[in-house]
Amino acid sequence: PNQGNTKLNNNLEKLESLLHTQKVELKQLSSNQLKSLRSQIATIEQTNDSIYSLYRNTMSKQADSMIANLNGQQSDVKSNIVALQRISSSIDNASTQKPGTKQINNAIDQLDSALSILKKFKSTSKFINKKNLDLIISVLKSSPNIAKVFANPVYEKKVNIYNLGLLGYGVTPFYTTLSIWVGILLITTIVFWEYTKFSTTKYLKLNRVQSYLGKLFLYLSLSFIQSTITLIGEIFILRIHPNSILGFIGVVYLTTLTFTVILFTLVYLFGNVGKVFGVLLMLIQIFGTGGIYPLEIIPNGLSNLANFLPFYYSINLFRDAIAGTINTSFVFNCIVLGDFIIVAFLIAPLHNVINSLINNFEDAFKLSNL
Incomplete structure (x- = not known):
């Protein structure tokens, strides 16, 4: 019913506009053309009578039917009747004017257009009858859910597909990775990577493998303690509940x-300069591994380094563990982190070559008492 009334109002407004245009044009005609155009006036009067008859016989009955069946829309229909009466008055007034040939032709075209609009309205409003309205009302009364569908045909439902809807879950992969790196970097500052004089006496001779692995195990022990504390804090204090708890724990320790192997190897090879390398690597990885900002919005020169940095793979592993593991992606990232460990072991024997190059720097550093 609302749609029918809307179409009725639109059609009536178009008809009123057309008739108003006719009235304005008819007023502009010259009185000298009255005698020569009496036949056209007769045609106009006949057309006016036809429209008035159409209004009386069709649209008036249709309006009365809508008043009887749509009690909730009585005011709208009454306004439509008033509009029709105004149209009738305009037509009567227009018939008394003195038209000219061009204006008469325009008026005839406009009246034809109005007639087609009225015919279209008549055909489209056939569905508005008591039988159909009663049927719709009975259906809506019998099923309130259908009424809700008509009232709100489209509604929005938000579903959290992955376990990253909260901000804490979204940033956990990056900040956990960063905290592990910073913790190990602090260990390299606190725990000295060389051995005391007692370790180099004739009673205890250490080869390169023993000296490397001995300190590495010490670093690993301290790093695992730090990571365990981080793990407990995230799960029990921050209430981070990953999709795969075992996967999350495994990623933390991997x-x-x-x-630890990367940073200790840097310090083992370069001494204090290795700490500087560790800090520089951390700064690059903060912005260049997609931890906070997507790789697509950072400069290409920086984003292209992501595939060569361990942060990138660690963050992806944490995301898989929290949001839901994709086996192929998870295994691939684990393998790449293992490759970083292998590379660090392979370059560790370069200690003698590199150490001879930085001995002067290390000696000057020791003399500075820093």
């Missing part, structure tokens, strides 16, 4: 192992 990341700790990888970062």
Whole structure:
């Protein structure tokens, strides 16, 4: 019913506009053309009578039917009747004017257009009858759910597909990775990577493998303690509940192992300069591994380095563990972190070559008492 009334109002407004245009044009005609155009006036009067008859015989009955069947829309229909009466008055007034040939032709075209609009309205409003309205009302009364569908045909429902809807879950992969790296970097500052004089006496001779692995195990022990505290804090204090708890724990310790081997190897090879390398790597990885900002919005020169940095794979592993593991992606990232460990072991024997190059720097550093 609302749709029918809307169409009725639109059609009536178009008809009123057309008739108003006719009235304005008819007023502009010259009185000198009255005699020569009496036949056209007769045609106009006949057309006016036809429209008035159409109004009386069709649209008036239709309006009365709508008043009887749509009690909730009585005011709208009454306004439509008033509009029709105004149209009739305009037609009567227009018939008394003095038209000219061009204006008469325009008026005839406009009246034809109005007639087609009225015919179209008549055909489209056939569905508005008591039988159909009663049927719709009975259906809506029998099923309130259908009424709700008509009232709100479209509604929005938000579903959290992955376990990353909260901000804490979204940033956990990056900040966990960063905290592990920073913790190990602090260990390299606090725990000295060389051995005391007692370790180099004739009673205890250490070869390169023993000296490397001995300190590495010490670093790993301290790093695992730090990571365990981080793990407990995230799960029991921050209430981070990953989709795969075992996967989350495994990623924490795999990341700790990888970062410890990398940073200790840098310090083992370059001494204090290795700490500087560790800090520089951390700064690059903060912005260049997609931890906070997507790789697509950062400069290409920086984003292209992501595939060569351990942060990138560690963050992806944490996301898989929290949001839901994709086996192929999870295994691939684990393998790449393992590759970083292998590379660190392979370059560790370069200690003698590199150490001879930085001895002067290390000696000057020791003399500075820093």
